[in-house]
Amino acid sequence: MAESAGFVSRPKELHPELFPGGTPSDAAVPVRLPHYRLQGEALYFLTSSNPLARLDEGERRVWEAIDGQLSVCALRQRLGTDLDRALLRFIDLSLCELVPGAHPAGRQRVVVLEPHMDDAALSVGGIMWLRRRECEFHIVTLVGVTNFTTQITIGRDYFDPETVSGLRRDESVLWARHVGACHYTHPLREAPLRFSDEPWTLAWYQRNKKAVGAFVNHTAGPEEHQDWAALIEKTILELKPEQLWVPLGLGYHVDHELTRNAFLGLALEKPWLFKGLELYCYQDVPYAAIAPFHADQLIQALEGAGATFEEQRVDITQVMNLKLQLLTLFRSQFKIDPIRRKVEACGSKLAQTPEGYAEVMYRVLALPDCRVEQAATVAIGRRVQDLARKMAPWFERNHDAAQIRILVAVGVGRWAEDVTFLLESFPYTSFEIYLPEDCLIEAEALTSARIVTVPVDKRWKSWFANAVRILVRHPGPCVLISGADDDKQKKIADALGAVSIGSDTLVALTMNQLVLALRTVRSLVD
Incomplete structure (x- = not known):
């Protein structure tokens, strides 16, 4: 008998x-x-054989009878003595959960907004567990439409x-039932699907993943903001919450x-x-560990625009293990050990005691x-x-140049938007853009x-040789977009820009950084 892929949900401890x-x-x-399908006399995880x-x-009779609605009592009446033996085995193998059939009446109505179907659990799952009875x-x-699972990491076409x-909604609904919550989705598409909504295959993804990744980490335009704002407004009007929890929007994910x-x-x-709502912003986990400086930077920018905040740290030490157990329900999205380390890193940084x-x-x-400049809020x-x-001085020298060369080592992300802005910003200029073959x-x-x-060749060393x-x-005039996050490559790229004889060279990490900086410069010039 195989164990359930290392997952450790323990309903007997949860409830x-x-x-x-x-x-x-x-x-x-x-x-x-x-995540499990019955085929013949065996259960299989997703695409596994x-x-x-x-x-x-x-x-098998018990497995097929469990529909997520019938209580243990109703199932016992239907299945008799088969139920308890099978159900306890399913629970021990982490194939099945037990959730409460009812929750206290008269609780305060709280709407928790999340971008994706796991963000609330990752970010404020401990607080929600502690407050589930009130x-x-x-x-x-x-984002209710997605195509991402960890199957991609093992080369499965899924x-x-x-x-x-549908799978991710089922995960979220199950998690929500543990804390006595309701779960809803809006029909927005996740960032990778906004890059391309054509049918994906594994070969297509492997060929274009650098470009997809650049899109995911690229700032969005105003049209998308309007679509998302309309759905937030719809949520508030329809659900009429007493409290509204919103993510700070930390990290690089658009x-x-x-x-x-x-x-x-x-x-x-x-x-x-x-008006009349209690408003809270919560820290996005695990992005708070990925961009640990971002929360303070963002709060400072918002306070500069007139906002006032009261920080509230909630001790979840006693329920941290339960939070991690519940995160195992999102097993289409991550293995528990890698995500556990990030969740614990975020939680321990905020705690008042070492343990x-x-x-x-x-x-x-x-x-x-007043409106906050976009460049002040991004990570x-x-x-x-x-x-x-x-x-600023580079733009002053080159805004009417006949030609500018741009060497890109990574994906651009939003080619149409960025190139259009470059053409508008340099109305007399032609551009020669060197783009990796996989972008x-x-x-x-x-x-x-x-x-x-x-x-050009997609390897960074080849990009360096082309740049020289x-x-x-x-x-x-030339722009080097190095994509170099590690210190060694960044120093090499900066050195190239500094010693290039006869070239007026600007070095950026990404096209997103370049365009945001150009918008900042133009706002001052215009």
Whole structure:
């Protein structure tokens, strides 16, 4: 008998009241985990061909009868003595959960906005568990259409949005039932699907993953903000919460950024929507560990625009293990050990004791009374400001240049938007853009007589060699987009820009940084 792929959900610890005397209570509701399929006499995990557990005839009857609605009592009446033996085995193998059949009445109505179907659990799962008896949580996921699972990491062709979205909804609903919450989704598509909504295959993804990744980490335009803001407004009007929890939008993922910016834009344009509401912003986990400086930077920028916050750290030390157990329900998205380390890192940083864990929310006492510059809110904001200072004199010298060469080592992300902005910013300039061969799909989004795209080898060393050759042979204004996050490559790229004889060279990490810096410079010039 195989164990369940290392997952460690323990319903008996989560809800001991549902196991009086060690057996499931009549009122409990069994729910099958949505990742397992019964084929013949065995259960399999998603696309795996290795049987996870073999079931006898009685166990198969129980598995097929569990529908997530019938209580243990109702199932016992239907199945008799087969139920308890099979159910306890399913629970021990982490194939099935028991959730409460009822929750206290009169709880405070709290809407928790999340970009993706796991963000609330990762970020404030401990607080929600602690407050489940006093708060009636309504978890609202803005991105309801997705095609991402960890199957991609093991080379499986598992990209159908309808299948994957359904699986992720089932995960989220099951998690929500543990904390007595309701779960809803809006029909927005996740960032990778906005890059391309054509049918994906594994070969297509492997060929274009650099371009997809650049899109995911690229700031969005105003049209998307409006779409997301409209759904947040719809949520508030329909659910009428007493409290609203919104992510700070930490890190580099555009969907988190969009959620925060849509909320801020809505608060500025329609402040009456939030009248009488208790507003909270929560720290995005695990992005708070990936960009540990971002929360302070963002709070400072918002306070500069008139906002006032009260930081509230909630000790979750006693329930941290339960939080991690519940995260195992999202097993289409991550293995528990890698995500556990990031979740624990975020929690321990906030705790008041060395062995403790905490989650943080910021109560919004006053909303911003003016618009915050986008470059001040993004995780790369300081890098954008640094580049803008260098770019200002470079732009002054080259805004009417006949030709500018751009050497890109990574994906652009939003080719049509960025190239259009470059053409507008340099109206007399033709561009020669050297693009890695595995990012050429981006150039299909927009063509222009003033744009020449030159494919180059995708390896960073080849990019470096091309940069040297072009800087030596073709003096003139040039932009190097190195994509170099590690110190060694960044120093090499900066050195190239500093020593290029006869070339007026600007070095950026990404096209996103370049465009945000250019917008900053133009706002000052215009």
